Structure formats: structure tokens, C-alpha cells
Amino acid sequence: MEARAREVPEVVPYVPLADPRPDFIKSLPDLTTEDVSLDDNCPICLISFETILKEAAASALDVHAAISNPSNPKAAWYNGVTKLDRCGHVFCKQDLVEWIQGSHGSCPTCRDQFLTLAIEEGYESSDGGEYIPPSDDTMDADDIELDGEATSDSFTDDMDMSDWGQTSTASRAP
Structure with a gap:
């Protein structure tokens, strides 16, 4: 039987898109x-x-503040009041700029999408802020150390259970 050459797709390098946020x-x-x-x-x-x-x-x-340091919060371009043209919501410019620089492309009030941001390679979408624990391979929940004592599902010492379930009369309240 004749072996067929397998066609390998061309690898296209990742080219990041220009960041639309500054403009x-x-x-x-x-x-x-x-x-x-x-x-x-x-x-x-x-x-x-x-x-x-x-x-x-x-x-x-x-x-001087505006010219010497464009990211200075005292700079004239960074202060004032602005609005989003698509939905008309009004914000102080400083807060809206920080919102946009934090990779948000939607209105903080109504979530209307005003800017499409490219997802960076290796970035997984998130609704923001949720905690994703490390892989189960790195830590077993049964082996977590509490106050210097290791906990485990398996016993490492034999316990004396002969008094189990017996109540001492000395420990009872009168």
C-alpha cells in the first residue's frame, strides 16, 4: 500500500492587533x-x-504637569467629564479612562459594547474577578496543613478507642 503524504497546515505566527484603547x-x-x-x-x-x-x-x-507626564492624574486630558456616544452615559474622565485601561470595552452602567478589544494569546475569557484555584495535581485537599498539623484521610497512628462512647460522671454538669 502506498503511503500518502499528510498535508500539514501552514503555521501563521500570532500578530497582535494594535491596541484600540489609546485612540x-x-x-x-x-x-x-x-x-x-x-x-x-x-x-x-x-x-x-x-x-x-x-x-x-x-x-x-x-x-507643566500635563506636558511632563501624560499619565499624571493631574494632567488636563485626564480630568473632566465625558460621555460615551453610543449609549450617552456620562462619567468623570478619570474613572472611565481607568475602566477602559483595565480592558473593559463596555459601558460601566449599561454594558453596551463601545470598543472591541483583542483577546491576548493565552488569555481565557472571564466575567472578572473570580478565583480559579490551582490544578488538582499540585495540591491534594486531604493533605492541607492546619496549624502545623497535617491532615489526611489515612491514619498514621493507632488511636486508643477503648473509652469511646463512655461518658464520665465527673464531666457532667450537676
């Missing part, structure tokens, strides 16, 4: 006192928009 963050609108209700609060930090806009105006005067 999206730069495109966020800067809202003014005319654009928002000053009595409303940011739904993330609960600080009033009036306070946030006052702080943003004060930090805009600190040009």
Missing part, C-alpha cells in the same frame, strides 16, 4: 458645564460633576 481614550469628548447637570454625580466615584469640572479647570492651568 478611543483620546477621542472621548470633553463636556462642559452646559453639557451636564451639575447636580448629577459620576456613577463610578459618586463625585458631583460640578466638583469634577472645577478640579479639571484648576488642573488645566497646570500645563
Whole structure:
């Protein structure tokens, strides 16, 4: 019988896509006192928009901070009030930027997807924050050490069970 050559698929190297977050963050609108209700609060930090806009105006005067360190929270581009155009929800810019940089592409309020983020190689999807214990191969739950004493399902010493079930009259309450 003639052996057939097995066709091997071409291996395509993983090429990461450009991260869309920086461009999206730069495109966020800067809202003014005319654009928002000053009595409303940011739904993330609960600080009033009036306070946030006052702080943003004060930090805009600190040009040196904005130029010398673009990630500085006092930088003018990082402060203020902004909104997501798709759903219209309004946030302080600092909180929304931190939300987006934390790999969230949906509105913190309504979960409307405003940004598609590429899943990094080796990254498994998660709804966020759940604890995934290590593999069962690394630790057996029966061999966990508590207060310096190893616990196990198997007995290592023979126990004297001759008094089991007998109640001493001295230990009873009068």
C-alpha cells in the first residue's frame, strides 16, 4: 500500500492587533458645564460633576504637569467629564479612562459594547474577578496543613478507642 503524504497546515505566527484603547481614550469628548447637570454625580466615584469640572479647570492651568507626564492624574486630558456616544452615559474622565485601561470595552452602567478589544494569546475569557484555584495535581485537599498539623484521610497512628462512647460522671454538669 502506498503511503500518502499528510498535508500539514501552514503555521501563521500570532500578530497582535494594535491596541484600540489609546485612540478611543483620546477621542472621548470633553463636556462642559452646559453639557451636564451639575447636580448629577459620576456613577463610578459618586463625585458631583460640578466638583469634577472645577478640579479639571484648576488642573488645566497646570500645563507643566500635563506636558511632563501624560499619565499624571493631574494632567488636563485626564480630568473632566465625558460621555460615551453610543449609549450617552456620562462619567468623570478619570474613572472611565481607568475602566477602559483595565480592558473593559463596555459601558460601566449599561454594558453596551463601545470598543472591541483583542483577546491576548493565552488569555481565557472571564466575567472578572473570580478565583480559579490551582490544578488538582499540585495540591491534594486531604493533605492541607492546619496549624502545623497535617491532615489526611489515612491514619498514621493507632488511636486508643477503648473509652469511646463512655461518658464520665465527673464531666457532667450537676
